[in-house]
Amino acid sequence: MSDIQTKTDVILIGAGIMSATLGTLLKELAPDWNITVFEKLDKAGEESSNEWNNAGTGHAALCELNYTVEKPDGSVDISKAINVNEQFQVSMQFWSYLVNSNLIRNPHDFIMPLPHVSMVQGEENVAFLKRRFEEMTKNPLFKGMEFSDEPEKLKEWIPLIMQDRPADEAIAATKIDTGTDVNFGALTRMLFEHLETQNVEINYKHSVEGIKRTKDGLWGVKVHDLDGCKMEYHTAKFVFLGAGGGSLELLQKTGIPEGKHIGGFPISGLFMVCNNQEVVEQHHAKVYGKAKVGAPPMSVPHLDTRYIDNKKSLLFGPFAGFSPKFLKNGSNMDLIASVKPHNITTLLAAGVKEMALTKYLIQQLMLSKEQRMQELREFIPNAKTEEWDIVVAGQRVQVIKDTEAGGKGTLQFGTEVVSAADGSVAALLGASPGASTAVHVMLEVINKCFPQHVKEWEAKIKEMIPSYGISLMQNPELLHEVHTSTAQILGLSKSESLEAAGHSVS
Ligand SMILES: Cc1cc2nc3c(=O)[nH]c(=O)nc-3n(C[C@H](O)[C@H](O)[C@H](O)COP(=O)(O)OP(=O)(O)OC[C@H]3O[C@@H](n4cnc5c(N)ncnc54)[C@H](O)[C@@H]3O)c2cc1C
Numbered sequence: 182m183s184d185i186q187t188k189t190d191v192i193l194i195g196a197g198i199m200s201a202t203l204g205t206l207l208k209e210l211a212p213d214w215n216i217t218v219f220e221k222l223d224k225a226g227e228e229s230s231n232e233w234n235n236a237g238t239g240h241a242a243l244c245e246l247n248y249t250v251e252k253p254d255g256s257v258d259i260s261k262a263i264n265v266n267e268q269f270q271v272s273m274q275f276w277s278y279l280v281n282s283n284l285i286r287n288p289h290d291f292i293m294p295l296p297h298v299s300m301v302q303g304e305e306n307v308a309f310l311k312r313r314f315e316e317m318t319k320n321p322l323f324k325g326m327e328f329s330d331e332p333e334k335l336k337e338w339i340p341l342i343m344q345d346r347p348a349d350e351a352i353a354a355t356k357i358d359t360g361t362d363v364n365f366g367a368l369t370r371m372l373f374e375h376l377e378t379q380n381v382e383i384n385y386k387h388s389v390e391g392i393k394r395t396k397d398g399l400w401g402v403k404v405h406d407l408d409g410c411k412m413e414y415h416t417a418k419f420v421f422l423g424a425g426g427g428s429l430e431l432l433q434k435t436g437i438p439e440g441k442h443i444g445g446f447p448i449s450g451l452f453m454v455c456n457n458q459e460v461v462e463q464h465h466a467k468v469y470g471k472a473k474v475g476a477p478p479m480s481v482p483h484l485d486t487r488y489i490d491n492k493k494s495l496l497f498g499p500f501a502g503f504s505p506k507f508l509k510n511g512s513n514m515d516l517i518a519s520v521k522p523h524n525i526t527t528l529l530a531a532g533v534k535e536m537a538l539t540k541y542l543i544q545q546l547m548l549s550k551e552q553r554m555q556e557l558r559e560f561i562p563n564a565k566t567e568e569w570d571i572v573v574a575g576q577r578v579q580v581i582k583d584t585e586a587g588g589k590g591t592l593q594f595g596t597e598v599v600s601a602a603d604g605s606v607a608a609l610l611g612a613s614p615g616a617s618t619a620v621h622v623m624l625e626v627i628n629k630c631f632p633q634h635v636k637e638w639e640a641k642i643k644e645m646i647p648s649y650g651i652s653l654m655q656n657p658e659l660l661h662e663v664h665t666s667t668a669q670i671l672g673l674s675k676s677e678s679l680e681a682a683g684h685s686v687s
């Protein structure tokens with residue numbers, strides 16, 4: 182151990198979108214607090230938050246069919262979609278506050294307007310989509326959504342998908358123009374650049390190896406300085422485990438009872454990326470289809486226009502797969518090392534329950550490029566193999582825990598905040614809807630861990646997020662105000678979007 186020993190108010194472990202968001206919120210609410218960040222890689226936003234490691238969908242439930250459930254009587258339950266949409270509005274307001282206050286600049290560097298489309302094939306699916314559309318358009322959150330099963334209309338919306346299709350194919354889509362493509366990697370980097378100007382100490386190439394409660398009630402964090410090849414010891418009153426797939430291991434190291442009986446199951450992802458710019462230019466939307474039977478919700482196939490490195494790209498996927506690593510830059514021992522005496526029965530129960538999922542993931546992993554092209558051709562019938570390359574996306578670690586509804590060893594597909602009873606440490610686990618709802622989730626961390634400050638911070642939170650604590654769905658006037666102002670500040674309104682298209686396809 183070296184003689185480096187420091188004391189700080191807050192330690193954030195990991196430099197992804199979650200730590201970036203929590204750090205930025207805390208700096209606005211408590212500017213005097215000292216914050217230190219440790220990141221094991223040499224830059225911010227290099228794991229799941231990186232633009233090539235996730236799909237960049239601003240998840241507002243405008244097109245993702247897995248957020249709406251068909252009930253046995255044929256009606257459509259949209260409650261999950263409402264939740265996800267309300268949470269995304271919180272992110273949009275916070276990002277607008279940051280741009281408006283000049284804390285970050287050039288919103289088009291991280292967010293672009295892009296129609297969100299749901300597309301289905303087959304009579305039954307078409308009928309479902311129509312019922313879903315009717316239910317959703319009763320709600321002000323989904324105002325502006327259109328439905329069509331007319332080939333001519335669909336050719337206008339999704340020309341690349343409609344090329345070379347049999348004329349009698351049952352196909353339908355909904356489209357809404359207020360969708361977005363978000364470059365979460367760029368946003369993460371912008372937030373960390375801003376934090377650096379706010380005296381936040383950011384240590385790259387610093388891997389956290391241990392975390393323990395000290396005698397005086399603080400948290401002691403053992404850090405490996407990878408460049409200097411030495412160990413350091415830092416203490417803080419509050420620690421956030423924002424290590425993505427690495428959070429579970431750190432949570433286990435804290436020894437807090439709330440972290441027991443929880444396991445993780447890694448699901449890897451692959452995208453196909455188009456290398457022909459002529460094809461790329463024929464598509465302008467995020468088009469989500471329906472998940473295959475037995476597929477986990479995060480592997481719903483989608484064909485996405487993306488704005489990455491100032492260039493328009495076209496990505497299809499994700500293809501799920503299995504890897505024992507919990508981080509893309511992780512170790513093949515991650516899964517085994519996460520098995521502890523307190524979670525082994527939970528994991529074994531999940532293993533028995535989720536045989537079908539394991540089989541599905543292994544099948545996905547074994548797919549050849551040509552088999553992947555066959556799945557792509559359900560979207561683009563004339564897709565050419567030589568025009569598509571495979572890129573490896575990020576790892577997601579799904580939470581496994583015992584729940585009342587699902588019983589022992591239930592696989593969770595959402596995000597979970599696990600915190601100590603005294604609020605001195607919190608971990609973020611899980612990955613869906615993920616980065617899009619980072620602001621909502623980090624406000625949850627603040628509410629759980631700093632309840633004694635929330636009253637005094639409320640006015641500032643409302644300044645940053647005018648709808649804080651209010652349901653937008655039930656307040657259509659506020660919803661309209663929020664939509665108008667965020668679209669204008671983030672450059673997402675119609676006139677701005679034309680300019681944006683020019684800006685980015687340069
Ligand atoms: C294939 C895929 C598609 C996705 N699509 C979307 C999407 O379309 N929309 C959306 O909103 N979300 C999406 N997500 C989810 C989203 O990417 C994640 O929810 C989000 O990026 C998680 O951010 P994070 O900050 O928690 O983790 P990360 O971005 O993974 O950051 C964690 C950081 O912690 C560091 N770290 C780990 N262990 C340690 C340690 N011991 N010491 C120091 N540092 C450490 C890592 O190096 C990393 O930089 C997708 C994810 C995947 C994998």
